[in-house]
Amino acid sequence: MNNLNKQTWLITGATRGLGFQVAMAAQQAGANVVATGRNLQKLEQAFGDTKNMLLLELDVCNEAQAKVTAEAAFQKFGSIDVLVNNAGFGQLGLFEEVEQTNVKVQFETNVFGLMSMCRTVLPVMREQKSGLIYNISSIGGSLGFENASIYCAAKFAVEGFSESLAMEVKQFGIDITIVQPGFFRTDFLDQSSVQFGTIEIDDYAQYGKALNDVYHSKNQKQPGDPKKLGQMLVEIAQKPERPIRLAAGSDAVEYLTTAIKKRQNDLEKWASYSHRTDINE
Ligand SMILES: NC(=O)c1ccc[n+]([C@@H]2O[C@H](COP(=O)([O-])OP(=O)(O)OC[C@H]3O[C@@H](n4cnc5c(N)ncnc54)[C@H](OP(=O)(O)O)[C@@H]3O)[C@@H](O)[C@H]2O)c1
Known part of the structure; x- marks a missing residue:
């Protein structure tokens, strides 16, 4: 498992951004890489004919495609050692200005897509008695941000899921690592990826615009490499x-x-109330 030359990595959302770079890093370190993306042409443009690499079309919202992908990966390389659940996007905007249908798309992609990949790959890892799953979360998976309630809700879901799943699969030699990136210079805040609210509410007009402008101004200026x-x-x-x-x-x-300090402070400050709710027997 720890010899990279024998590892097979399966990466979602590898057409660009973090997924592309993880795929390249793993390939350059000697791993076999299954790079997946929802557009095969985009994948081919990104990777060309890089060796030890299998390019497969995969929209993580498509469960049937996820199954076919895992089977093809296993058939080609004989194992799946590292799964990188990276595919995702930011549904930003004030909660009341985001349509419920867009909330659902965010969860379908960032949460249910990730779960379906885990469901598909875990049987292979259980059989191998080893594996590593990187679930790409965000700092927004542990703290809330204005104008990002839906995105943060999805990433909090990823973290609750991952932390619990890790306990269940430890016995099979499978590790789950939640990755919490800060702001990285990818297309994440580019109009080709990010989505903002589509409902306009007068009460929020100025406030919402100011917050959107902050995100626009960070596009391609993020500090993370x-x-x-x-x-x-x-x-x-x-x-x-x-x-x-x-x-x-x-x-x-x-x-x-x-964020951790604030939680700790709140916990301590309000602890006398918290203890009052016990049944005293
Ligand atoms: N960059 C940051 O600052 C940052 C910070 C924290 C967390 N993250 C997380 O990092 C991950 C990657 O984001 P990024 O920064 O690399 O953004 P990006 O440059 O916009 O790349 C996003 C990738 O996800 C893919 N994707 C989106 N929906 C998909 C779906 N349904 N099925 C398959 N692939 C899908 C995109 O494919 P297409 O090319 O087809 O659109 C693209 O390859 C995301 O989970 C994001 O939430 C990013």
Whole structure:
């Protein structure tokens, strides 16, 4: 498992951004890579004929396609050692300005797609008695952000799911690592990926626009280097012990530290109330 030359990595959403860089890093380190994306042509343009690589069309919302992909990956390389659940996008916008149908698409992609990939690959890993699943979350999976309630809700779901699943599959030698990137320079905030609310509510007009402008201004100026994230995931996959949560980026460490301290402070400040609800027998 820890010899990268014999590992097979399966990566979702590899046409660009973090997924592309993780795929390249794993391939360059000697792994077999199954790079998947919802548009085969885009994948071919991105990777050309890179060796030890299988390119497969996969929309993570399509459960049947997920099954076919895992089977093809196993047939080609004989194992699936690392699954990188990366495919996703940001549904931003104020909660009341996001249509419920868009909320559902966000969960279908970022949560249910990720779960369906786990469901598909776990039997292979159980049989192997080894495996590693990287579930790409976000700092928004541990703390809330204005204008990102739907995205954060989806990433919080990813984290609750992953933390619990990790306990269930540890016995089979399978590790789950939640990756929490800060702001990385990908197309995440580009209009080719990100979605904003489509409902206009007068009460929110100025506030919403100011928040959207903040995100627009960060596009392609984010501090995180996707290539370095890819290399870090490759390095950690080779370690005998992997963390349940892995922050990526100095900004991520800062946001998460502040959030954890705030939670701890709130817990302590209100503890006398919290203890009052016990049944005293
Ligand atoms: N960049 C950041 O600052 C940041 C921070 C925290 C977390 N993340 C997370 O990192 C992951 C990758 O994002 P990124 O930054 O690399 O953004 P990106 O450059 O926009 O890439 C997103 C990738 O996900 C794919 N994708 C979207 N929906 C899909 C679906 N239904 N099935 C298969 N693939 C799908 C896209 O495919 P197409 O090319 O076909 O659109 C693309 O390959 C996401 O889960 C995101 O939430 C990013």
